Amino acid sequence: MTALGTVFLQTTNFTDAAYIVAFMLLIYGMTGLTGPRTAVRGNKIAALGMAIAVVATLLRKGEFNGSGTVWLIILGVAIGTAIGIPAARNVKMTAIPQMVALFNGVGGGAVALIAWVEYRHAFASAGTSVVIPGRAFGLVLFRAASPWPLRVEIFELFGAIVGSISFWGSGIAFGKLQEILPGRPIKLPGRSQSVLNLGLLVIVIASAVALAAGTHSQALFILGILVVSAILGNTIVLPIGGADMPVVISLLNAFTGLSAAATGVALDNPVMIVAGMIVGASGTILTNLMAKAMNRSVPAIVAGGFGGTVAAPAGQAGAAGGTVRSTSAQDVAIQLAYARQVVIAPGYGLAVAQAQHAVRELEKALEAKGVVVKYAIHPVAGRMPGHMNVLLAEADVPYDLLREMDDINPEFGRTDVTLVIGANDVTNPAANTDPGSPIYGMPILEVDKSAAVVVLKRSMASGFAGIDNPLFYEPKTSMLFGDAKASVTDLTAEVRAL
Amino acid sequence: MTPIQFSHVARLVGGASPTPLVIDIAILVLAGFVGYTVISKVPNTLHTPLMSGTNAIHGVVVLGGLILMAESSGWLEKVLLVIAVAFGTINVIGGFLVTDRMLGMFKPKEPPKGEGAEESK
Numbered sequence: 049m050t051a052l053g054t055v056f057l058q059t060t061n062f063t064d065a066a067y068i069v070a071f072m073l074l075i076y077g078m079t080g081l082t083g084p085r086t087a088v089r090g091n092k093i094a095a096l097g098m099a100i101a102v103v104a105t106l107l108r109k110g111e112f113n114g115s116g117t118v119w120l121i122i123l124g125v126a127i128g129t130a131i132g133i134p135a136a137r138n139v140k141m142t143a144i145p146q147m148v149a150l151f152n153g154v155g156g157g158a159v160a161l162i163a164w165v166e167y168r169h170a171f172a173s174a175g176t177s178v179v180i181p182g183r184a185f186g187l188v189l190f191r192a193a194s195p196w197p198l199r200v201e202i203f204e205l206f207g208a209i210v211g212s213i214s215f216w217g218s219g220i221a222f223g224k225l226q227e228i229l230p231g232r233p234i235k236l237p238g239r240s241q242s243v244l245n246l247g248l249l250v251i252v253i254a255s256a257v258a259l260a261a262g263t264h265s266q267a268l269f270i271l272g273i274l275v276v277s278a279i280l281g282n283t284i285v286l287p288i289g290g291a292d293m294p295v296v297i298s299l300l301n302a303f304t305g306l307s308a309a310a311t312g313v314a315l316d317n318p319v320m321i322v323a324g325m326i327v328g329a330s331g332t333i334l335t336n337l338m339a340k341a342m343n344r345s346v347p348a349i350v351a352g353g354f355g356g357t358v359a360a361p362a363g364q365a366g367a368a369g370g371t372v373r374s375t376s377a378q379d380v381a382i383q384l385a386y387a388r389q390v391v392i393a394p395g396y397g398l399a400v401a402q403a404q405h406a407v408r409e410l411e412k413a414l415e416a417k418g419v420v421v422k423y424a425i426h427p428v429a430g431r432m433p434g435h436m437n438v439l440l441a442e443a444d445v446p447y448d449l450l451r452e453m454d455d456i457n458p459e460f461g462r463t464d465v466t467l468v469i470g471a472n473d474v475t476n477p478a479a480n481t482d483p484g485s486p487i488y489g490m491p492i493l494e495v496d497k498s499a500a501v502v503v504l505k506r507s508m509a510s511g512f513a514g515i516d517n518p519l520f521y522e523p524k525t526s527m528l529f530g531d532a533k534a535s536v537t538d539l540t541a542e543v544r545a546l
Numbered sequence: 547m548t549p550i551q552f553s554h555v556a557r558l559v560g561g562a563s564p565t566p567l568v569i570d571i572a573i574l575v576l577a578g579f580v581g582y583t584v585i586s587k588v589p590n591t592l593h594t595p596l597m598s599g600t601n602a603i604h605g606v607v608v609l610g611g612l613i614l615m616a617e618s619s620g621w622l623e624k625v626l627l628v629i630a631v632a633f634g635t636i637n638v639i640g641g642f643l644v645t646d647r648m649l650g651m652f653k654p655k656e657p658p659k660g661e662g663a664e665e666s667k
Binding site for chain 2: 071074075078079081082083084085087088091092094095098101102105106108110111112113114116117120121123124125127128129131132133135136137139141144147148151152154155157158159161162164165166168169198199297298301304305308309311312313315316317318319320321322323324325326327328329330331332333334337425427430432433434435437438441442444446447448449450452
């Protein structure tokens with residue numbers, strides 16, 4: 049490249065223009081995700097935007113100042129690539145929630161580390177350290193003497209806190225999903241958990257105020273901000289039960305995004321701001337959606353370990369309703385083969401049993417007999433938003449057969465047989481009918497409206513929420529006990545034999 | 547505006563003065579609304595790829611690591627930044643790849659015609 053060309057690539061205008069193109073592509077790419085048909089391309093466009101942003105950053109004047117900078121950058125990128133590519137290629141679709149949790153954490157961690165370095169830079173040039181008592185209260189009015197520029201102090205402190213919470217919280221979420229840690233809530237008795245969390249939050253905020261007011265102490269930054277936020281990340285997520293994981297993952301996703309946007313303001317980098325806010329918005333939307341689908345408020349989930357602890361009131365509500373009717377694969381196969389419409393309601397149990405492919409075979413066998421088959425997907429089926437759709441897509445189920453809850457609910461009235469596979473709480477009619485039920489008000493798949501229901505279940509154990517399901521005792525319901533995969537395979541064979 | 551005394555202010559834009567803070571905050575707010583509008587149109591079906599895609603997008607923090615690297619001093623800062631860059635790279639590369647892999651599995655219903663039924667309408 050000519051010298052003139054090099055100079056041009058290093059001008060501010062070039063960098064700014066490239067950044068604008070970059071975030072334009074990021075936004076445009078995300079609009080592709082509005083449908084499965086355009087999504088692959090959308091993702092590639094977003095990736096191109098990111099590549100442009102990285103290249104433009106590397107071309108900046110002075111980017112490679114300092115001894116060894118080139119090699120350090122290459123080292124970092126090489127390590128990231130060496131970990132990222134195999135992880136993305138080899139991860140199983142059932143393990144996607146863990147991976148997303150881990151990736152959230154890693155992003156939050158990067159933000160916290162960057163904030164730390166920014167802190168050191170600000171004070172390296174500050175020279176003397178003067179702590180003026182009382183300044184903390186007049187933060188904005190008196191901050192003229194602070195060695196931090198306003199944008200750095202406020203936004204990097206935010207980034208450090210939220211990034212650190214996200215890193216450690218995601219680590220715990222990963223542990224729970226990977227079943228390294230127990231899925232049940234781990235918490236202090238009574239209200240002491242909330243008191244502890246609140247206390248930690250107060251310490252973090254107090255430290256942030258003191259630092260922003262000009263207290264020059266790296267120890268305070270490390271201990272008061274990074275370490276206490278780390279503890280807070282642990283104590284927030286540990287008490288949350290396995291059933292609430294879709295909410296937790298979404299929330300941490302939002303946190304990481306917001307902290308990245310804050311870093312963008314501190315560094316005056318528009319791509320980081322825009323990208324971070326997109327992620328923040330996405331995480332926020334999904335968090336609310338998941339909380340709604342589980343009939344919970346986000347504050348209640350975060351305030352402390354609901355999931356799995358409400359087992360107490362489950363009691364005998366259903367047991368009084370009668371006995372369950374057990375059936376055989378042969379009977380079910382006849383029921384299915386002579387139905388006009390069959391709806392399959394899969395839950396996470398299906399994924400655990402690795403029965404996705406078997407279900408797809410059953411669907412094909414039924415379609416060959418002229419039966420209309422649809423899948424009813426509850427928003428929290430699986431362990432993260434939309435997880436079940438990916439699992440079924442992996443088994444080659446066409447996405448047009450996957451119906452969202454609001455679309456499929458009116459259809460149950462016209463359905464002859466509904467096959468519930470490894471799902472429990474999301475089909476529990478008590479959510480609609482029993483005001484005393486802990487899940488009352490939760491939107492469910494109204495499978496009990498169909499003419500007959502067949503529940504494939506390993507045993508009579510209750511679901512994640514530990515609540516008995518009156519659906520099982522209804523006269524129109526029959527139970528097919530056994531491993532989901534084996535049962536579905538038997539069903540398929542029986543249907544084909546008819 | 548006070549004279550530029552902080553190294554990082556000068557570095558941002560090759561010596562020119564930085565964007566006023568209020569502009570950056572305006573971008574932040576507007577981007578929030580854009581994000582909200584765009585993401586609310588994503589159907590439930592694609593929420594998992596959306597999340598792994600946003601994993602890739604918040605990998606944008608890698609830019610922060612790249613920007614700060616040149617003026618870092620001392621081994622501690624260099625180590626921190628190498629880790630930050632590695633983390634960001636994991637996000638970007640891993641995130642986009644796994645999203646691509648997942649999205650590739652979503653196929654519409656078609657008249658059955660064996661394998662290789664790729665991207666037809």
